Amino acid sequence: MKIVVESSRIIKPAHNADHIRPPLTTTQHIPLSVFDKVTFDTHVAVIYAFRPPTPPNSVIEEGLAKALAEYGQYAGRLGEDSEGNRVILLNDEGVRFVEASIDTTLSNAMPFKPSPSLLDFHPSADGVEELLLVQLTRFTCGSLVLGFSLHHVISDGHATSNFLVSWGLASRGLSISPLPLHDRTSLFAPRQPPQLEFEHRGVEFKSKKISRDSNTENPLKNEVAIHKAHFTKEFLSKLKATASAGRDQPYSTFQSLVAHLWRVVTKARGLNGCETTHVRIAVDGRRRMIPAVPDGYSGNLVLWAFPRANVRELLNRPLQYAADLIRTEVAKMEDSYFKSFIDFSSSGAIEEEDLVPTADADEMVLCPNLEVDCWTRFPFYDLDFGGGSPYYLVPSYLPVEGLLILLPSFIGDGSIDAFVPLFHHNLDSFKLCCYSMD
Template sequence: MKVKIESSKIVKPLYEDGEAPAHAEWVPLSVFDKVTYGEHVALIFAFRPPNPPNSEVELGLAKALAVYREWAGRIGDGPDGRRSVLLKDAGARFVEAAVDAPMAVSVPSGPSPDVRRLHPRIDDGPVELVQVQLTRFSCGSLAVGFAGHHQIADGQATANFLAAWGLATRRLPVSPAPVCDRGTRFSPREPPVVLFPHQEVEYRTPAPNKEGDAVDKEQEEFVFGAVAQDKVKVHRMHLSKEFVARLKAQASSGLPPSRHGYTTFQSVVAHLWRAITVARRLGAGVTTKVRISVNGRTRMHPPVPRDYFGNVVLWAFPRSDAGELVSRSVGHAAELVYRAVADVDDAYFRSFVDFASSSGAVEAEGLVPTANSEQAVLCPDLEVDAWLGINFHGLDFGGGGPFRVMPTYYPMEGSLFLVPSTLGDGSMEAYVALFHNHLEEFKRICHKIT
């Protein structure tokens, strides 16, 4: 796919009354912002024609940025030394591109390096917190590549912004307005009450730097590139509505009448965890765990508003001996997922706030987040990013929602993205990254329910 870049510019917020705020403002990142991945996350949206001209989409972006000002800011250290976002309306990157061919024959059906050409480069750590690329195809279709810095917004907050962008492009009011109080919302208790071992869960002690262990950048890129391009492949797996229903029924079959059945998420993660463990040929004595994002908005008391703009995510880590995981039923694996996620409750979130805010351990001991995207291989573990409850399909510039939503090509072995189908019928897509010799076995067994 040959993508021609036609223009690249900065889009700044456009205020309805024409008056920008008089002064720049530093807003401290919350404890949840600082513990998450410090990088851009890219999504691809595909729209069938007709689509509005780029100028209207750009205007909508400018209006949305005036409401979601953090996206137009810059991350740095504030006057008090805390990691913060500077609200100075510096703007977002807006790229216009074209492909002289129809989308159907240009964009690969599955994840591949070509997909990265549909959004601006994010591997160099761009200063703009939002980067957008509009790619027009000869058939009139439009690909929108959106890359946003994770420390500014989690999945729910990003989806809210994308919906607002669509509303502004359609010249409709941005409603509801975001709740922007990340600097003051999550205050520690007095005195702090740390009930759980957050060190080595959300934070860890950095590995010591030994003299002679440094790897120069060129060698590092070669090593990662060799792993990503030659050994790790990303497979797109479709899970039909009927398959998901049968999977949930099988997982829930052993539950007592007093228990509700396992959810779609619990059942699907349990099934894929077992299938990947088999495909990797992991045996008894090997511990395998899954990193699962848990949205704290409805778990914390009082609840955090759904329209809160920022991060409210921690992680659950169901784990098992690999031999036991595959020898027992999918219901057993679903129960492990259920219990681990249930344990990340209000008490756990509050304990984390107290630990990260007031214990002093993070700064005093030089702890770093365990959320580390630089790890190229996760085996024997998995990392799940689930968009099943997030309405990324709500991005609508006036011609209807996208007919396809997908993550960018991300060849981290052991990463798993779950994306609801645009069909809206309960089916979904799973993007599974595995070593190529394990992937063939996974493809063979992934639709078998055991």
């Protein structure tokens, strides 16, 4: 199964006389917000599969150009302003658009396994200037696979899914509604005087020296395999009931599943009982801040909760213990926390203390900790270029040990797929305990 690249070119925004979007900014760049600066500084890739009938590539390309007229930052470049601050240059340099083909049917290629072969479905982001890279791969049966890679500094998962839906609308000749909100500065102005109500050192920020020490070469990082675990709707219901037994307020499916995965991954790793383990959980601030930030906000607005536990307690106490830790820490991520983060990020302490984000794209091994990225609430399946919703959705191959990605199963019955990267020598143990509720 070999993918042949047939063309590669740059697509620029399609501005026209009917384009009514006001300018993104009065200058030629957008300053990064404090949330953009603290996120993972790398491209993030996702792969879609569409069954026929699918529109021709030219229709999808035209829709992309129209969507870029509203999302101009996607067609820009990262650069610096006159004071050396990192910004998004609004220069309409465009996005990479690749057309490819493969000499097989989608049915023969399915199901896509989390392996290095997935990297062939999207352009390499190594050393590129483009913030968005797209690849359309055509199968002999008429099916289409879209490889989509976007730089995380530009937007979070919520905003990215909004862009994808807008791209689909534009490809079908429909108006993009609602229009994206691009204001990355006035929405997050620090309070006067600042109110540093929470500790952010060691949470969103760490010292540069610790960053250097933690990124030393790990000889085991190439021994990571990604296992896809499928959790049926029935299993999730039992898991939630087990976690919530005796509680007036039941735990959510997400809280119950993350608690379960935290425990079984910790068990599979065979960690020392005296160690401490935490889970890094992304929390969207749009509806947590007061006033709420519109859903159409096009940048990053995510911070992280860090439930922590002693390994022995995590494994010996019931599932409810882990679920309660998760609920408690996520609940702390309210308006006051987000605004405290804004105040701290704007205080000058980062520069004075030489701090860097803890969100480190170069960290390839997270053990004894976990990170959980939940895609179950993003409207990724609402992307429609004119031939219907995607048949299948998977993250690209990302062998970061301990980085779990949750997304709704393509079956569409409420089940969830979890992509779990672990060392090869821990996988058999994980598979044995993955569906045990003990």
